[in-house]
Amino acid sequence: MEYSEIITEAITTLTVNKLRTGLATLGIVIGIGSVIALVSLGQSSQQAVSAQIQSLGSNLLTVIPGAQSSGFVRGAAGGGTTLTYEDAQALMTSFEGTNVKNVSPEYSSRSQITAGRNNTNTQVVGVTPAYAEVRKVSMETGTFISQRDVSAMTKVAVLGPQAVTDLFGQGTNPIGESIRIRNNSFRVIGVTVSKGGTGFQNQDDMVFVPLTTAQKQLFGAKNITSISVEATNENVMTQVQDAIGYLLLTRHKLSDPTQADFSIFSQNDILGAASQITGTFTALLSGIAAISLIVGGIGIMNIMLVTVTERTREIGLRKALGAKKKTIIAQFLIEAVILTLVGGLIGMIIGVIASLIIARAINLPSVISLRAIVLAIVVSGGIGILFGWYPAKKASDLQPIEALRYE
Amino acid sequence: MISVSRVCKIYKNDSVETRAVDDISFEIKKGEFVAIMGPSGSGKSTLMHILGALDLPTSGEYILDGENVSKLSDDQCANIRNRKIGFVFQSYNLLPRTSALKNVALPMMYAGISKEKRIGTAKKFLEMVGLADRIDHTPNQLSGGQQQRVAIARSLVMNPSIILADEPTGNIASSQAEEIMTIFKKLNRAGHTIVMITHEPDIAHHAKRIIHIRDGKIVTA
Known part of the structure; x- marks a missing residue:
């Protein structure tokens, strides 16, 4: 059996039950959408901060009075009058x-x-x-x-x-x-x-x-x-x-x-500190988004497992009619990957639109992170394979007689 | 053609041994129409699973078309089911929400036959069972008898060595049941080997030979 046929078969199955398909992809849509929106937002704020600091001149040194000590009491940095x-x-x-x-x-x-x-x-x-x-x-x-x-x-x-x-x-x-x-x-x-x-x-x-x-x-x-x-x-x-x-x-x-009693720092020092802060911020946001992505993946696995149970008779029949193990695995795996890829694609569009809107609303340059987009697509495909594998394996391991008898 | 010799199927459950099929031997020649009869629990379904390469015997040999099915792997069994056996189930087992045409074409997809040829062949067999005008209908738009005729068309598309029918009229109104049996007889006259499992004597007498089973053993052959 050709893979193009398995793909057509998987798409047919998915379009037959639109509600289930929609619900299954929702988790991935939200996960990928938030990853792209948050990473893009993080990068644009990083860019805004560094652009602002750089606009002050990268060959600039600033001398400020240091913390002043009088006796044992040490004052705040910059507060001195030296x-x-x-x-x-x-x-x-x-x-x-x-x-x-x-x-x-x-x-x-x-x-x-x-x-x-x-x-x-x-x-x-x-x-x-x-x-x-x-x-x-x-x-x-x-x-x-x-x-x-x-x-x-x-x-x-x-x-x-x-x-x-x-x-x-x-x-x-x-x-x-x-x-x-x-x-x-x-x-x-x-x-x-x-x-x-x-x-x-x-x-x-x-x-x-x-x-x-x-x-x-x-x-x-x-x-x-x-x-x-x-x-x-x-x-x-x-x-x-x-x-x-x-x-x-x-x-x-x-x-x-x-x-x-003074300190000297360059714009690069400030830039470094600022981008470290925004970098941490971006990483934090991405981490939160990644969690929602994993939850979305588990959602896919959940739906696929339910699907396997629900379609036990179908799987039994397909096996009785000559479907081999790997054909069944391929069918379910491809269904899962299509679910996540479609979810990823929709999520990507939503994420891009959301980050554009937010960037405009809070006056940041809108940066669409290409890396985030590529990553999101790869990750969503990967999640499809990762979380689709177990249900697919379970489906292919069903004994045809047991499956046919299943009510 | 079909040779079953000393086949046993033993289920072990908590050290209790159940001999579902107990030392059965028989032969079915090409072109025969055989009914396997017996009350429920007699082991006829288990025997049918073994004949259909859906299950392997615990011991004994089952040879289909010169191939020893009792020694095959899962995928090899799938291949045998695909090419040599046409199944007709009691509950039809059609894919829901899928057209009659696609249902009939399904075994050919697993055999790797091209799409054009699949559609042509499926149409031909749907015509043969009198459903030429129903090819785009999904199972829930068809009556029980019509669904079973779709299933019969599906069992024929790979030109199998045997057609295995498990209580083919069990879910069908008696008026339509006769129709189904007429189709089987027509197929048999055309040279198809048919093995039918049933517990209804009215249905069994359509066959040319009846094998009676009780408690996993053949009573009369």
């Missing part, structure tokens, strides 16, 4: 023209901002012109903070598009308008281009002011909260990182690197 504008200037003068392209000292703090009757609470960042270079900020309208603004401690502000929306409403041009930060009036001189960020450190929702203005007029601080260093290229990152570390240790009169 970094100063002078540190940044020293970095600039020492490394200018070598592997360092730009050094951007920053003072950043959250603050309430009002404009007319609107107000918002957002990140106020004191910057120098280097910030625009280092963070790849481009202007939608107006100009960025200039060196003159920093030297003269002028009260001017550059807004991110989200801040503009919050303070002035969408689509308005705020140039020349004034905003109030901590009872100081600032004139808006520019709006940055949207970077489309979300979550923490959303660059679209920031207000930039001259560094000196932020330190002295707004927050009364002598320190800075971070220094961003742009290296000339990615390959010299470690070298630059070491050089900065050495210089700062010397400046802070520390001899033991373990006592460092």
